[in-house]
Amino acid sequence: MGATVRVPAAKGPAVSELNAGDRGLGVNRAVDVLVVGAGPAGLAAAARLAAAGGGRYQVEVLEREQTAGGAPRHCAHGGFGAAGRGRPLDGPGFARRSVREAVKAGATVRTGVTATGWAGPLTLEVTAPTGLETLSARVVILATGARERPRSARLVPGTRPAGVLTTGELQHSVHLYGVRGERLGRRAVVIGAEPVSHHAVGALRRAGVDVVAIVTEQPRGPRRFGAVPPPPLLAGTRVTELLGRGRLAGVVVSGHDGRTGTIRCDTAVFTGDWIPDNELSRSGGVALDGGTKGPAVDGAYRTASAGVFAVGNVLRGVESAGAAAAEGRAAADAVLRHLAGGPWPGPGVPVVAEGPLRWVAPNRVTDGTGAGSLLVRARDPLVRPVVSVTQGDRLLRRELVEGTAWPHRSLRWAAGWVREVDPAGGPVTVTAGVAPWETPRERP
Amino acid sequence: MTKGRGGAGCRTAGTVTRTGALPDTSPPGAEYDVVVVGAGVVGCAVARELARHSPRVALVEASGDVGDGTSKANTAILHTGFDAVPGSLESRLVRDGQRRLAAYASETGIPVEPVGALLVAWDAEQSAALPRLADKAVRNGCRTTQILGPDELRAREPRLGPGALAALEVPGESIICPWTTTLAYATQAVASGVDLHLDCRVRRADPGSPHRLVTSRGALRARYVVNACGLHADTFDALFGRRDFTVTPRRGQLIVFDTFARGLVRHILLPVPTALGKGVLVAPTVYGNVMLGPTAEDLYDKAATGSTAEGLAALRAQGRRILPALLDEEVTAVYAGLRAATESDDYQVRAHPALRYVTVGGIRSTGLTASLGIAAHVVELLADSGLDLGAERPLAPVRMPNLGEAFPRPYRDAELVARDPEFGTIVCHCERVTRGEIRDALTSTIPPDSLDGLRRRTRARAGRCQGFSCGAAVRAMFEEAVPRWARR
Numbered sequence: 001m002g003a004t005v006r007v008p009a010a011k012g013p014a015v016s017e018l019n020a021g022d023r024g025l026g027v028n029r030a031v032d033v034l035v036v037g038a039g040p041a042g043l044a045a046a047a048r049l050a051a052a053g054g055g056r057y058q059v060e061v062l063e064r065e066q067t068a069g070g071a072p073r074h075c076a077h078g079g080f081g082a083a084g085r086g087r088p089l090d091g092p093g094f095a096r097r098s099v100r101e102a103v104k105a106g107a108t109v110r111t112g113v114t115a116t117g118w119a120g121p122l123t124l125e126v127t128a129p130t131g132l133e134t135l136s137a138r139v140v141i142l143a144t145g146a147r148e149r150p151r152s153a154r155l156v157p158g159t160r161p162a163g164v165l166t167t168g169e170l171q172h173s174v175h176l177y178g179v180r181g182e183r184l185g186r187r188a189v190v191i192g193a194e195p196v197s198h199h200a201v202g203a204l205r206r207a208g209v210d211v212v213a214i215v216t217e218q219p220r221g222p223r224r225f226g227a228v229p230p231p232p233l234l235a236g237t238r239v240t241e242l243l244g245r246g247r248l249a250g251v252v253v254s255g256h257d258g259r260t261g262t263i264r265c266d267t268a269v270f271t272g273d274w275i276p277d278n279e280l281s282r283s284g285g286v287a288l289d290g291g292t293k294g295p296a297v298d299g300a301y302r303t304a305s306a307g308v309f310a311v312g313n314v315l316r317g318v319e320s321a322g323a324a325a326a327e328g329r330a331a332a333d334a335v336l337r338h339l340a341g342g343p344w345p346g347p348g349v350p351v352v353a354e355g356p357l358r359w360v361a362p363n364r365v366t367d368g369t370g371a372g373s374l375l376v377r378a379r380d381p382l383v384r385p386v387v388s389v390t391q392g393d394r395l396l397r398r399e400l401v402e403g404t405a406w407p408h409r410s411l412r413w414a415a416g417w418v419r420e421v422d423p424a425g426g427p428v429t430v431t432a433g434v435a436p437w438e439t440p441r442e443r444p
Numbered sequence: 445m446t447k448g449r450g451g452a453g454c455r456t457a458g459t460v461t462r463t464g465a466l467p468d469t470s471p472p473g474a475e476y477d478v479v480v481v482g483a484g485v486v487g488c489a490v491a492r493e494l495a496r497h498s499p500r501v502a503l504v505e506a507s508g509d510v511g512d513g514t515s516k517a518n519t520a521i522l523h524t525g526f527d528a529v530p531g532s533l534e535s536r537l538v539r540d541g542q543r544r545l546a547a548y549a550s551e552t553g554i555p556v557e558p559v560g561a562l563l564v565a566w567d568a569e570q571s572a573a574l575p576r577l578a579d580k581a582v583r584n585g586c587r588t589t590q591i592l593g594p595d596e597l598r599a600r601e602p603r604l605g606p607g608a609l610a611a612l613e614v615p616g617e618s619i620i621c622p623w624t625t626t627l628a629y630a631t632q633a634v635a636s637g638v639d640l641h642l643d644c645r646v647r648r649a650d651p652g653s654p655h656r657l658v659t660s661r662g663a664l665r666a667r668y669v670v671n672a673c674g675l676h677a678d679t680f681d682a683l684f685g686r687r688d689f690t691v692t693p694r695r696g697q698l699i700v701f702d703t704f705a706r707g708l709v710r711h712i713l714l715p716v717p718t719a720l721g722k723g724v725l726v727a728p729t730v731y732g733n734v735m736l737g738p739t740a741e742d743l744y745d746k747a748a749t750g751s752t753a754e755g756l757a758a759l760r761a762q763g764r765r766i767l768p769a770l771l772d773e774e775v776t777a778v779y780a781g782l783r784a785a786t787e788s789d790d791y792q793v794r795a796h797p798a799l800r801y802v803t804v805g806g807i808r809s810t811g812l813t814a815s816l817g818i819a820a821h822v823v824e825l826l827a828d829s830g831l832d833l834g835a836e837r838p839l840a841p842v843r844m845p846n847l848g849e850a851f852p853r854p855y856r857d858a859e860l861v862a863r864d865p866e867f868g869t870i871v872c873h874c875e876r877v878t879r880g881e882i883r884d885a886l887t888s889t890i891p892p893d894s895l896d897g898l899r900r901r902t903r904a905r906a907g908r909c910q911g912f913s914c915g916a917a918v919r920a921m922f923e924e925a926v927p928r929w930a931r932r
Binding site for chain 1: 699700704747749750751752753755756774775776777778779855856858861862865866868869870873874876894895896908909910911912913915916917919920932
């Protein structure tokens with residue numbers, strides 16, 4: 001043990017050659033920027049940082065999966081923008097392009113490598129097949145993504161049979177492992193009405209599984225089923241019990257109108273209900289936002305921990321890959337300013353979502369830099385909400401926002417008011433002043 | 445047929461079967477000396493204890509895995525027995541078993557954390573009960589308890605909800621991995637000569653000399669039979685013409701919270717039993733989670749291992765009072781187990797020497813703790829019933845993979861990773877389970893027949909994402925290693 005690794009010194013200044021065998025911890029190294037997570041946001045940040053200043057900064061991306069690219073790798077559908085000459089790009093194509101661009105720019109992208117914890121404020125403990133490492137950096141960018149809440153976290157009662165999964169596991173199985181037909185199931189129920197629910201239906205159909213129903217507590221189902229007929233929709237309905245021993249035998253559903261029934265099925269896919277994969281952030285003491293459960297960041301994607309940035313879906317659950325990549329690029333600019341000696345801002349003030357709003361991101365105001373727009377998420381559907389921002393008694397902005405805020409889709413909203421926030425004042429509150437357009441039931 | 449019968453120091457491992465015909469036990473002299481029916485924690489412990497001696501032993505199990513019933517779904521506590529009924533068989537076997545299992549755990553690598561317990565009193569009635577409980581503890585041989593006032597209690601458990609008045613501290617109470625325990629017993633039994641026949645449900649018994657058990661995989665003959673059927677112990681007793689007790693399944697639902705909740709609680713927080721009921725406990729797990737439960741519902745259905753909306757709501761309400769911050773954490777898992785309660789307050793362990801048959805029934809909440817004590821007791825009963833145990837031999841040594849957070853895990857073991865890079869490749873990210881651990885479990889003495897079995901051996905898919913990230917990868921490894929016929 002005790003490998004001494006000499007990293008090529010052509011790029012980047014601070015390369016230590018500590019023999020970490022003394023600590024039984026493998027290799028100690030330092031880079032300029034350490035990005036955790038090679039998804040759209042992390043790769044976009046890495047690409048821009050590695051290209052900046054003619055390759056002045058050594059940028060290393062750690063990816064725990066065996067292949068880089070993040071969630072788009074297993075999203076075998078369109079909606080990922082366009083490649084050259086307007087050819088539409090699917091998820092795997094987007095993932096490959098993101099990796100290619102980061103590598104071409106000079107970033108080191110490592111796969112099968114996991115950041116397992118922190119050895120210092122900007123030092124990560126790493127497990128890799130090549131050994132254990134302790135990696136230090138001047139900047140750490142957390143881009144660890146999000147996951148769907150599984151059945152257990154949703155407290156759906158019943159037995160614990162096989163055949164109950166999330167869209168993530170379904171897509172991995174179908175698109176990465178080629179699982180088809182009865183190896184997956186015969187009759188599936190999809191639970192949820194988010195865009196991802198629609199993709200779960202697509203993956204099931206691709207695998208030859210019959211989708212017998214979409215069940216959602218929301219008043220309507222996912223949109224866009226293209227040319228294929230959508231499965232039967234049970235809106236305003238929730239799954240109250242899973243049945244079956246060994247293999248799932250059915251789900252019991254209960255409508256808001258009081259009707260109940262049992263749907264016979266051998267597969268249930270719980271979709272959406274995203275939660276940030278915030279574990280590395282939290283274990284490093286990076287302050288989280290109570291609404292998003294992701295790291296609390298300001299408009300420049302700075303967390304409350306000096307030198308630690310956070311971008312992409314870890315901030316608040318899933319947005320589009322393009323939005324995540326844009327955050328990565330925007331954060332890269334702020335990282336460059338910090339590497340060039342820009343000071344880390346003071347704690348600033350939190351931005352708190354209240355009333356019918358579940359969260360707002362970014363959710364800190366510090367020195368006011370980088371604030372282009374905010375994402376706002378509602379608890380229940382809100383049509384043309386009047387959103388208001390206050391700090392103490394001071395009304396900073398009140399405006400009618402066009403469109404409908406859905407529980408599964410954010411409203412993007414210009415945040416010019418950020419400059420009017422007093423960074424030494426109290427918390428900023430964002431709320432919406434319109435009664436929900438349709439509230440079929442009380443939330444528990 | 446000399447398998448497993450070698451002399452001292454010469455030991456042949458038993459076989460593990462899941463399908464096909466059972467060994468031919470029909471010729472005279474080919475029968476098993478003892479067949480233990482039921483491979484839960486008790487049956488496995490009995491089989492292991494018998495393996496110290498020379499009889500030819502088989503352990504048969506209706507399910508496709510060991511520890512697949514009540515033994516997999518309990519509160520995972522290694523009790524001191526402080527609150528048993530003094531003088532009962534349970535009290536004696538829990539105390540004996542606790543001592544044996546604590547030693548066995550450190551010898552074989554079963555994770556145990558001696559965190560201690562606090563019985564927290566929330567009202568005057570519960571406060572008043574504490575001295576009586578301390579007194580009872582003394583009568584159960586547990587002399588180190590002490591009563592804590594509100595300030596000291598608050599200092600010990602700062603995150604406790606408002607209104608906690610006092611507590612009885614029971615220092616010896618520990619948390620343990622129930623999955624590894626059962627698997628260690630079974631693995632050691634098989635390595636020491638016991639045959640394990642899984643997916644082998646006993647349908648009928650012809651008591652005689654020898655007994656003939658008709659199973660789903662054919663007939664087995666045995667000179668002695670041990671009933672370790674847990675929830676089904678009464679049904680099995682009836683096959684031997686015994687109707688001594690009735691098992692009433694008592695369901696316990698539990699909620700397991702994310703590992704971030706582990707920092708909220710330092711001890712096992714036990715309820716103070718009162719006339720109004722037992723209440724629920726909050727306890728850390730050796731995997732670094734926090735569990736809340738169990739409910740106690742008497743049922744008729746011995747397969748009703750589902751959770752209910754009412755049960756979960758009741759648990760959450762009680763959890764909110766005990767440890768308010770717990771409810772803010774994500775839920776990792778929800779499960780329900782069935783305790784084998786009977787009309788009696790004590791274990792129902794009975795030898796029927798004329799029948800060459802021993803029943804181990806009514807092993808309720810404390811079976812995991814008492815298992816080694818029960819096993820030693822049962823082997824004595826068999827010997828008293830005329831079984832020739834022969835000379836005692838050392839058991840084949842076993843060392844179990846560590847699933848506990850308080851002990852080094854492979855992913856942080858630099859030497860191990862350097863020796864085998866498969867331990868440097870994390871597959872299940874939530875629980876930090878490596879390819880090496882999954883590979884080893886799939887080729888172990890008693891390999892899993894399901895993904896749930898693999899989870900109990902490695903923790904793979906047991907974490908907060910429940911397979912969102914790793915489910916497909918773990919399943920691919922499982923399906924590659926385990927042939928279709930060997931899967932559930």
